[in-house]
Amino acid sequence: MWAIRRASVPVRNNGCRILVARTCCAKFEAASDPLENGVQHSKSHKVTRSFNLTNSDFRGGICSAASFIWGRSLSSQAKANSSGKDEDELEDGFSDLEVPPEVDKVEELADKLDDESVSDRDDSDIDGDEAAEDALRLSEAETDSGEKGLARKSQSSPFLKIILDASRPSLTSSLDQWVGEGNPVGRAEISLALLNLRKRRLFGKALQFMEWLYANNHLEFEERDYASHIDLIAKVYGIYKAEKYIDKIPPSFQTEIIYRTLLANCVAAVNVKKAEETQSKMRDLGFSVTTFACNQLLLLYKRVDRKKIADVLKLMEKEDVKPSRFTYNLLIDTKGRMKDISGMEEVIKAMEAEGVEPDLFTRAMIARHYIFAGLNEKAEAALKEIEGNDISKNRVACRPLLPLYAALGKADDVGRVWKVxxxxxxxxxxxxxxxxxxxxxxxxxxxxxxxxxMKTWKKLSSKYYNTLLKVYARHKLLAKGKELAKRMSNSGCRIGPVTLDALVKLYVESGEVEKADSILQKASEKNQIKPLYHTYITVLDKYAQRGDIHNAEKIFHRMRLAGYVGRMGQYLSLLRAYINAKTPAYGFRERMKADNLFPNKLALAQLQAVDAFRKTEISELLD
Structure with a gap:
């Protein structure tokens, strides 16, 4: 563990702060102020160690990280069972909690990119396409067979068809009619329905379905059912409603998985204060410190305050909590995104020393970071290792290799792998x-x-259209993008958050930001879609670039209404609007403080820039 901790905060000779690591206490709230001051004293009986902390900007790669991690996100560990994620390709923003995962199974989850976390791309903190965020890859065979099995069961379930076909207002009456006709409602059918609703991101309908089950005593709620209910409440109504619901759960079911579910949702919502309170509550209730809980905190601090990662690792060492594969992957990804390649390689060595061999997911992630650090020779060596001696006999490697070779600009290698x-x-x-x-x-x-x-599979979900739509957006092919969107609509594909994100980007990249803004507003109001964080940021950044303060503030306000509150990235984008407009941003520090945010290095520089636009008595006279 010491090796991991040392790697997590590499030694630098200059521009560093020294932090004397302390034992993390149960009350994490106390950790912030001393860390901001730069020094903490250890009260542990163990030897006090010093770490150098840097304020390196956390810039992700230029290419979409989803391309490299197969759309998988390390942050999905804030979820809980295997289901899809985020609208089709991001199928389910939070993995299904219908069967709560054990800690040692977390790494087997196959959640996809949570764009809300993945696209929270500040210039200062986070998770790049935010793309490797919990989710370790299921094997090719497991994924294919699992999806095919789910598809077969879904197609043969009349109960599921009734739920999917019913509108929200008519859902309860449709379910009552099903039961009234003498049809059974068994746990197997219930689980299948909830899983499918989650895959389609129909969280509101899933919650309505669960509440119908509870109100009509069609299901004897167990621990996993309460956990699933909490997860859905958090998704639909927010963390505070979910927290209040816990008080209504019978005490015998207020177990660790209940609070673990709440913690995961706090992390997914990037609510630092509530996440730390939940972790503290778990300690107060006597729950042991688990790998899952520590991974959630690592994930959270990776996104909002990397200085606190050392605290969590110290806590893991003190409580003898063994790092999981996800822990190592998260640290590797964090160091890689900071372009601290030596620190990343130290984590890899520590991982291997503990007998945890990098799998395909990890090796692809390492190669990605070599590419974006400009270490092409190391990247090519890593890709050759992934490929093996004969790519035709190593088919599972084709998927990650295609975008990685593309990122290196190696068209011949992309063609060679695709030929297989x-x-x-x-x-x-x-x-x-x-x-x-x-x-x-x-x-x-x-x-x-x-x-x-299209010829092979006839009917494709929106996930597959979205991929090409993003290509059109990248290359500003507006006409082709509009035509593809029409084909998508005619095929009956549902327009979800990811499709909306691709459409907005298509118009923004083509110079039609007002049209993109209009589409974003209509979709969120009329279609009741919650746009992804990155979708808002795409429009906000463009207005900021123009120095259009009015529209930038409008988008910022709409983000808050959508629940995207207290993120450094949105404040930095808004600040850029004031800078480009050469207008002072009065009260900006106070606005940030109200969201419990404190300016980092980049924010301070931007605030100083807008301060320079303040009028003085002399400047007013001269003007």
Whole structure:
């Protein structure tokens, strides 16, 4: 553990602060002020150690991290069972809690990118496409067979069809009619319905369904059911409503998984104060410190305050909590995004020393960070290791290799790897190929792969259209993007947050930011879609670039209404609007303080820039 802690905060000779690591107490609230002052004293009986902390900006890679981690996000660990994620490709913003995962199973989850966390891309903190955020990869066979099995069960379930076909207002009456006709409502059917609703991000309908089950005694609630209910309440109504619901749960069911579910949602919402309060509450209730809880805190601090990562590692060492594969991956990803390659390699060594060999996911992530650090030789060596001696016999490596070779600009290697898949492609390989060709600027090849998919699978979900739509957005092909969106609509695909994000980006990149703004507003109001954080930021950044304070403030306000509060990225974008407009931002520090945010290095520089626009008595006279 010491090796990991040392790697997590590499030694620098200059521009560093010295932190004497302390034992993390149960009350994490006390940790912030001393850390801000730069020094903490250890009360542990163990030897006090010093770490150098830097304020390096946390800049993610230029290419979408989703391309490299197969759309998987390390932050999804804030979720809990395997289900899809985020609207189709991000299928379910939080993995299904229908079967609460054990700590040692967390790494087997196959959640996809949580764009809300993934796109929370500040210039100062976070999670780049935020793309590797909890989710370790299921094997190819497990993923394919699991999805096919789920699809078969879904198609054969009349109960699920009734739920999906019913509108929200008519759902209760449709369910009452089903029961009134003498049809049974068994746990297997209930679980299948909830899983499908989560995969489709129909959280409101899933919550309505669960409340119907509870009100009509169709399900004897157990621990996992209460946990699932809390998760849905948090998604639909927010953390505070979920917290109040816990008080209504019978005491015998107020177990660790209940609070773990709440903690995970606090982390997903980037609510630092509530996450720390929940962790403290778990300690007060006598729950032991678990790998899962520590990973949640690591994930949270990775996004908002990397200085506190050392505290969590210290706590893990003190409580003898063994790091999981996810812990190592999270630290590797954090150091890689900081472009601290030596620190990343130290974590890898510590991981291997503990007998945890990097898997395909980890090796692809390492290669990605080499690429964006400009270490092409190391990146190529890593890719050759992933590929093996014969790529045709190592089919599972094709998916991550396609976008990674594209990021290196190696069109020949992309073509060579795609040739292995082309005769009998898998859907995820097709997605990776479209992304790779799009990255290389070869739109025709990307279109060819998409049309081939349409012929092979006939009906595709919005996930697959979105991939090509993003390629069109990248290359400002507005006409083609609009035509694809029409095809998508005609095929019956549902317009969800990811599709909305791609459409907004398409118009913004094509210079039609007002149209993008209009689409964003209509979708959120009429279609009741909660846009992704990154969708708002795309529009906000463009207004900021123009120095359009009025519209930038409007988007900022709408983000708050959508629940995106207290993130440094949105404040930095808004500040840029004032800077480009050469207008003072009065009361900006107070606004940040109200959200419990304190200016980091970049924010301070921007605040000083807007302060320079303040009028003095002399300047007013001279003007």
């Amino acid at each position: 898949c082309k005769s009998n492609p898998r859907l995820e390989e097709c997605l990776a190929a479209i992304e790779a060709w799009g990255e290389l600027g070869n739109v025709e090849n990307a279109e060819e792969v998409f049309e081939s998919m």
